[in-house]
Amino acid sequence: MTPPLPKVLLKPQRAQPFFGRHPWVFAGAIDAVSGDPADGAEVELRTTAGTFVARGLYNSQSKIRVRLYSWEPEVPLDRAFWKARLERAISLRHNVLNLNQPNAAYRVVFSEADFLSGLVVDRYGDWLSVQFTAFATAQRKEMFAELLTELLLPKGIYLRTEKGIGKLEGAEIHDGPLRGEPPSAEIAVEENGLKFVVNLSEGQKTGYYLDQRNNRAAAARYAHGRRVLDAFCYSGGFGLYAAKAGAAEVECVDASDAALALAKKNAEANGLDRVTFVAADVFDHLSTRAKEGKTYDMIVLDPPKFARDRRAVPDAIRGYRRLHSLAMKLLDKDGILVSCCCSGLILPEEHEDVIVQTAIDAKRDLQILERRGAAPDHPVAATCRETAYLKCWIGRVN
Numbered sequence: 001m002t003p004p005l006p007k008v009l010l011k012p013q014r015a016q017p018f019f020g021r022h023p024w025v026f027a028g029a030i031d032a033v034s035g036d037p038a039d040g041a042e043v044e045l046r047t048t049a050g051t052f053v054a055r056g057l058y059n060s061q062s063k064i065r066v067r068l069y070s071w072e073p074e075v076p077l078d079r080a081f082w083k084a085r086l087e088r089a090i091s092l093r094h095n096v097l098n099l100n101q102p103n104a105a106y107r108v109v110f111s112e113a114d115f116l117s118g119l120v121v122d123r124y125g126d127w128l129s130v131q132f133t134a135f136a137t138a139q140r141k142e143m144f145a146e147l148l149t150e151l152l153l154p155k156g157i158y159l160r161t162e163k164g165i166g167k168l169e170g171a172e173i174h175d176g177p178l179r180g181e182p183p184s185a186e187i188a189v190e191e192n193g194l195k196f197v198v199n200l201s202e203g204q205k206t207g208y209y210l211d212q213r214n215n216r217a218a219a220a221r222y223a224h225g226r227r228v229l230d231a232f233c234y235s236g237g238f239g240l241y242a243a244k245a246g247a248a249e250v251e252c253v254d255a256s257d258a259a260l261a262l263a264k265k266n267a268e269a270n271g272l273d274r275v276t277f278v279a280a281d282v283f284d285h286l287s288t289r290a291k292e293g294k295t296y297d298m299i300v301l302d303p304p305k306f307a308r309d310r311r312a313v314p315d316a317i318r319g320y321r322r323l324h325s326l327a328m329k330l331l332d333k334d335g336i337l338v339s340c341c342c343s344g345l346i347l348p349e350e351h352e353d354v355i356v357q358t359a360i361d362a363k364r365d366l367q368i369l370e371r372r373g374a375a376p377d378h379p380v381a382a383t384c385r386e387t388a389y390l391k392c393w394i395g396r397v398n
């Protein structure tokens with residue numbers, strides 16, 4: 001007989017979201033905790049009346065006090081449970097999306113979107129990059145590394161965690177090789193026939209922005225013959241796709257020299273000339289270009305996350321407005337605007353409102369051509385729609 005699990009009791013009237021299978025139980029919804037669970041321990045979530053709701057993992061140090069994983073009272077969150085969850089995530093990428101190709105790069109596990117809150121796994125060729133974004137998953141890192149090795153046979157697994165997570169979760173997370181061979185500094189991956197170099201230990205995010213894969217291809221369909229500006233280019237994603245699709249010229253801009261060095265390397269590896277690279281702040285660069293009277297036929301705006309928390313949203317919106325009014329000045333007649341926003345706190349309507357309003361202010365007619373999200377290896381869990389964060393909006397400016 002296993003001893004009964006510690007119990008987390010909800011306040012009255014607070015159980016509904018969790019019967020609705022939302023995975024985050026914030027401290028404010030909790031009435032009492034019994035059984036003295038250690039951080040990372042398995043607990044049962046119950047209503048005030050004592051009815052079972054779900055099983056989850058506890059963390060006294062996080063605002064998310066319990067992360068929920070299972071709504072089955074009898075199924076423990078053991079190795080077999082996590083293995084089945086990983087298999088389900090892998091099956092989406094391999095059997096449904098067909099992403100399991102040589103030198104492929106894709107997200108294998110996307111936290112809540114794969115019912116695995118606190119675990120993100122990316123595949124870059126023969127290597128995996130793993131992020132633990134919860135104390136409880138970090139605590140189980142050896143088990144996850146073992147399971148991922150068994151299921152995906154990587155040459156190595158590298159631990160790479162977003163800044164600030166340790167503090168939010170009270171976990172000590174040290175980046176570095178977790179299993180197998182350490183990755184070479186440059187891993188060559190292929191995406192829609194284009195080669196990209198990825199640096200797992202030093203690149204931004206986990207090395208590459210996998211979520212934009214299909215949006216790069218979508219944007220490229222408009223690029224033929226156009227003069228393209230790729231603003232916030234990082235390793236060249238949108239710009240190189242546009243060049244390959246036959247853009248007349250492509251100008252890639254980023255503030256990071258390391259990013260531009262990667263972008264140049266990628267352009268060369270794909271034999272793409274007609275691409276120029278500018279190291280500059282995008283806001284400054286667009287203003288300068290506008291003053292020079294330069295115009296483009298297509299502008300891609302893919303800025304970093306401007307809003308990290310709710311308080312930052314008004315400033316972020318102002319930033320997006322400035323960016324878009326500059327783009328309106330620079331786009332020639334019949335220009336194509338590709339506008340991305342990866343701040344989950346800014347809703348699709350709010351992002352679109354910024355674009356629409358700046359077009360009206362600039363007295364430009366605007367047509368919406370495509371409203372897109374992240375590639376489907378970054379799915380949206382219907383019970384946790386916060387997992388929808390990326391907007392990629394394509395329009396025509398007359």
Ligand code: SAH
Binds near residue numbers: 208234254281282
């Ligand atoms: N479009 C890229 C991803 C962009 S990520 C792709 O498809 O892969 C955002 C990029 O913006 C980063 O490379 C970062 O270095 C750059 N960046 C952030 N703030 C900037 C600024 N003010 N001016 C120029 N680049 C900036």
